[in-house]
Amino acid sequence: MDERSFALGPGDGEVAAWIEAAVREIRRAIGEGRALIALSGGVDSAVAAALVHRAIGDRLQGVFVDHGLLRKGEKEEVLAALRDGLGLAVEAVDASERFLQALAGVSDPEEKRRRIGRLFIDVFEEAAQRLGPFDVLVQGTIAPDVTESGHGGGRLVKSHHNVGGLPASMRFRLVEPLRALYKDDVRRVGRALGLPEAILGRHPFPGPGLAVRVLGPVTAERLSVLREADARFLEEIRRAGLYGEIWQAFCVLLDSRSVGIGPDGGRRLGHTIALRAITSRDATTADIYPLPPELVRRVVQRIIAEVPDVVRVVWDVTPKPPATIEWE
Template sequence: MHQKILIMDFEGRHGQEIAKVIRGFQVYCEIERSSPDNLYINDENTVGLVIVGSAEGNTLKDELDSLLSKAQVPVLGICSDGGFYNKKAGKEITGNSGLHSLKLMHLGNSVLFEDVEKEFEIISSCDGIFADLSHEFKATSLGENGESLSLEKDNFYLLGFYPELSGKNGKKIIENYLYKLCGCNGDWSIDDYIEKQVSEIKKTVGEGGALCALSGGVDSSVCAALAYKAVGDKLKCIFVDTGLMRKNEGDEVEEIFGKILSGSFFRIDAQDRFLGKLNGVTDPEKKRKIIGEEFIRIFEEESGKFEGIEYLIQGTIYPDIIESGVGGSVVKSHHNVGGLPENIDFKGIIEPLNMLFKTEVRELGKKLGLPDKLPNRQPFPGPGLGVRIIGGITKEKLEILREADAIFREELSEIGLDKELNQYFVVLTDIKSVGVRDGKRTYAYTAALRAVKTDDFMTAKWAKLPHDLLQKVSRRITDEVSGINRVVYDITNKPPGTIEWE
């Protein structure tokens, strides 16, 4: 078993970023967002505990304080709201609200700051400034006004800033924590992950067979390749054409995977079925759950056409689980996690990618020898355009959105920006407004353009696209797509927004 760092994320919003940095140092980690009552930190594989607090004032529970007193591993606390630090360090919190930059000077008395520049800029929040010291904690770094920015005692190391956001020095602090305090040996690699998952899939499927849910997106493509490597022809890959795909995408998926998977690929036309189920549904969570259930029901039906199919294999990844609130609060239900029905007619569901972030999934795909355009493909949500149409879904709206989305993608590709962006698409809003076309009044929909840059899809920054590009896309959409007379550009980061609108 791999060494493990456990991250307890109390809605701190930074747990995923920290996890990505830790994995980048070849150390395995998991994020726990459930109650401390269900947390076990003394198993033989857990060598460190990272606590990420909340900038919104959520306090840690008394049970956690009691649990930590028994911890035998180094504990790194990052920008807590104070519920933990007040009890352990006896400090008061001061400062201005929101994230801001501070200059830090470390005192040279901590392993955490070894090989770190004496002074450097950090990113902090009001919750991370220690105004005084007590309970025998020592200060290991100071701010410009003499305030303590980090404290430590025994195996507790408290940071009043976000190391993952504080450049190379912040990342070095995390590296020191992992290798010098926790004794990590860097035993986490994608090659090991592939070997382990292939073995587990073979063992689970046994002499029977498995059905793989294939959408043609990055996650399901890599999942299918991994499962095919494990069980070969015992795998049947089902591509369900929901009618919620982008322009010409169904045919493209069939062309690519019909060759890669040969006789193991099957395309199911279920467009009318999905549109019927979604008729009149406007709530995004209901959409996702309906789509998730219909996927499962179709897979159940198709499995009966093949002998010995007992398992469903799907490309759930770690961010899907986190955002769907498994063990925590729901951001949005993913059709393959929170959107699954309670009763499923399979012996079990296999999710070989469910502990990987998107960047790791892409790396795995390359290791499996998939053509570059597959693991590097722009992500597309499992529910498809169903969550890019705000409000009710109709064939007319789908056609409108397909055409607008195709124009946006075409123009980005024309100038090479598609290679610099991690995700980009068009949302058809439920907003109608008055406009003019060919000298006549129109009353049509507003389309929203969305383009982001991200490393792991847990956080994202809106992309600063050239104004002349935006103007050209807007003109083409309003000129060429009947049903849209206004185009806007979404400049919201994640958080506070999500990448998709629904």
């Protein structure tokens, strides 16, 4: 789609006018055919779905892929929000074993993203054959995805799987109605479309999921450790009433073992978890959220006590730049 058609102004009237223009452009781009949309449960894909659904109605079919790289309980939460909150037809596909096999032995972050992107398209093409025919694939790609992937005049920071991971032989035509927007404007569009806060208020989650938060090789065991640690971090943030104040909070599993002290007082070699909590407006820059010391203490105590084989927890306090929000 023509990015020049998607220049969003600051006021509510500009948002309404932008939505009207976007709906017209989506109808022109899709024509009379049917469209398939990749739904992750995140803000971007949900807003893209609501926008395209307004344009073409029940000719839009959602597909949610469980790639086995989700947070704890996320599949059930996401499907309920998408089906009940958006009223969309959503097909759930369990491809977790395929993604784990594709990532086996892969440590390089860029290669992880490329493999995930290619396999996503394979899964959607299979879904299209089963549910279709479909001419168009809708994605919730936004401006930082494009620029950080080295497109549109940006310098490569990291390849987002929905940009740098797409195969040249892909049979779909792409429609990306949010491609020129940043996260804050995506949320404004979503509110104007009437999406529930349960969707709009979710912290951003990378398309490659926990694969880029498990540093080094991705295995079922390492994913389980990260998933359990992350769940406790978010539980304590919600319990403290801080979830809505933080742009993004998550755990990272480091790719090196650390020496700790076991319950018997002896040497124990285990995992290291990093905590990250940031504030941002549009994800192009980010600052550290000042987590209260008592909250950090509770999180560390719970992770060490409740997550097997974790012996050390550290807190990442690096802003963007020089760091990126995600570690990979």
